[in-house]
Amino acid sequence: MPVIETAAQCTFKGDHAQATETLYKTLERLWKEHRTSPTRAGDELVYAFGSLDYVVVVNQDVLGALVEVKTKLGNVDCFIDEDGAISTRLNTDAKEGGREGADPRLILDNTARALEDYYYKKRLI
Numbered sequence: 260m261p262v263i264e265t266a267a268q269c270t271f272k273g274d275h276a277q278a279t280e281t282l283y284k285t286l287e288r289l290w291k292e293h294r295t296s297p298t299r300a301g302d303e304l305v306y307a308f309g310s311l312d313y314v315v316v317v318n319q320d321v322l323g324a325l326v327e328v329k330t331k332l333g334n335v336d337c338f339i340d341e342d343g344a345i346s347t348r349l350n351t352d353a354k355e356g357g358r359e360g361a362d363p364r365l366i367l368d369n370t371a372r373a374l375e376d377y378y379y380k381k382r383l384i
Contacts, residue, residue: 263323264290270344278367279337279347282315283322285371290321293378313373328370333361 263269266283273279289308297304297319304319316327326337327350334350334357347367350357 262320264321266322269322272340272342272344273346275347275364275367276345278364278371279345282328282337282367282371282374283326283345285374286315286317286322286326289374289378290317308378309370309374310377313370313377315370315374328366329356330366330370330373332366332369333358333363335363335366 264287266280266287269280269283271277271280271283286308290306293308295306295308297306299305300318306317306319308315308317312331314329316329318324322345323339328335328337334352334355335347336350337345337347340346347363349361349363351359351361
């Protein structure tokens with residue numbers, strides 16, 4: 260898989276293309292500004308962004324490989340399909356916290372917003 264670090268290099272398709280593109284633009288910004296140390300998973304280096312309620316996991320190919328979105332609402336996998344475009348599918352595997360009937364668009368939209376809030380929103384106490 261090629262290393263893709265910018266959403267501009269991606270083509271998005273499917274019912275949730277706009278929400279997926281918004282999330283990828285957020286991930287692009289996080290990759291540039293908040294990259295943390297990776298964890299080794301087999302031969303891959305894995306990076307995670309987010310909080311307890313909204314987590315996005317990418318490997319060293321960044322946006323060019325599987326992007327896992329894991330949330331309290333359910334999980335969505337973003338992947339490159341046979342046409343080379345970014346597509347999404349709801350992950351319903353209960354072992355991974357997946358939920359039947361969850362709304363992928365809501366998961367993607369809320370995750371992008373939650374990541375923006377977590378990393379960039381200034382809070383006054």
